[in-house]
Amino acid sequence: MGDKKSFYLTTPIYYVNDAPHIGHAYTTVAGDVLTRWHRQKGEAVWFLTGTDEHGQKVLNTAQANKVAPQQWCDNLVESSWKPVWRDLNIANDDFIRTTESRHMERVQRFLQGLKDDGFIYAGKFEGPYCIGCEEFKLPGDLDEGKCRIHSKPVEMLSEENWFFKLSAFREELLNHYKKNPEACQPASARNEVISFLEGEVRDLSISRSTFDWGIPVPWDTKQVIYVWFDALLNYATAVGLGDDADSEGGKKFAKTWPADVHLVGKDILRFHAVIWPAMLMAAKVAIPKKIFAHGWLLVGGEKMSKSKLTGIAPSDITKDFGVDAFRYYFLRAIPFGTDGSFSWEDMSARYTSELANDFGNLASRLIAMIEKYCENTIPAVATEASLAKQLAETVKSADEAICALDFQGGINSIMDFCKRINGYVTETEPWKVAKDPARKAELDLILYNTADALRALAVLLHPVMPESTEKLWESLGANTSIGSIAEQKISEVAKWGQLPAGSKVTKTPVLFPRLEENK
RNA sequence: GGCGGGGUAGCUCAGCUUGGUAGAGCAAGCGGCUCAUAAUCGCUGUGUCGUGGGUUCAAAUCCCGCCUCCGCUACCA
Known part of the structure; x- marks a missing residue:
């Protein structure tokens, strides 16, 4: 542990x-499984999730619910978001809310720094504006020049905003993604980012003046920072950006930054793969090592959405299947990234x-x-070489797959080992061997090998299914004989014969x- | 419109780069076993490989057209 950099993952x-x-x-379960896996590899880990609370x-x-925005956020965070993560056994190390002062102060300081260094300038943001909605529209939101909600023509309005010189980083970003394939995955996501960067990249308006729910621009408090x-x-x-090196925040930052993986849905890829690293480049801060864009969950062939009544709450599933099956299912059934x-x-x-x-x-x-056959006691340690060999191969391929965020591949190889043990x-045929007292040694050997295989399976599946593997662990008596399951190391798990007789x-x-x- | 990805067994998908009797898992059928959550183990069948043409001795695989689904084509998050 000590001063070694943590494996830092964010949702x-x-x-x-x-x-x-x-x-x-x-997304959050994927992050949780990956960070639990890294913890069981013995690495220092930092896992962050949180909520984005500003914006129109x-x-x-x-306002529609007749409460102040801060109160709206407080309610939702405490009554919906945090409980869901707790229920799903998410072991995040921190939870950041963008309305917290630790965030807002650092954001203001960061922006001021960019301004001082000449990356921020005053400009005009121009776009189609719907009076009815009181907001700027995207080209895609319009039907023949009319707002879809109000069916009224929009007006071209312009607003004085502060702009970030995003265009200045086009070349550097492009080189970065061309040279570092692992910086943006899967390949399809990287290709989209590269093709975007090969086109025209315009500067970005980073402040808004038409509403005030946001962080004030430090030198122009009539404007709030674009969400x-x-x-x-x-x-x-969340980890102390910009704090003095010898302060608590500064030390935390040194130990976590840059992030190892930002997990994102593919719909927010560009913000993370283009705008975010450009912001960091401008501030001369290291950029994240990897942006991983996973796919969408489709229900009936369509992207899940609440408006189409295909939005499913986690509890709809966990109430019948349990939390572990929920965590297992999505990572096992869907190749991460598609x-x-x-x-x-x-x-x-x-x-x-x-x-x-x-x-x-x-x-x-x-x-x-x-x-039935051993009076509830694990028999003498034995080793079936072929099983031990297969376990070693299983651990190797599962570790490689999961570290590469191929959850499906990793879980698959673990479950293949499970099938092998059933075989x-x-x-x-221990039940036949048990009928002949002369074959007691043979019986013990079979049951020991099976038990030790289950020991390994419990450890390997623990990051995915913490609850049921813990139950199995206790059932094997391993808690008292070799310690808690969370402390078992991936690097040691293939060593046969750990379950004490x-x-x-x-x-x-x-x-x-x-x-x-x-059902 | 431009660029990119997909359309293969009942279901989910692999195979296509480097052409040569079409694969896996699940589901289904048959057999074995009885320690177990009617479980487990073994065996078996399954397909005009979206469509029309072309190249070739030979195409799911290469080339051209078409149909269809999806993503990107920037400042709602």
């Missing part, structure tokens, strides 16, 4: 316009086949046999109960 900070749905949870939309929503400029900075303000379709049928099928039948049932049969038990095994309720018929 986007979510816009507090509404309650979280499974799309938000997908939040203001409008708050994206404000929001992106959270990743750095869109994936969610369906209750697929969710149920995988739950039953992979979790209940393959994994949960393997634990059941082992525990039952130890109980081992069936082939060695004599550990007391206890029967627990099934890990993944069968689903009710009518």
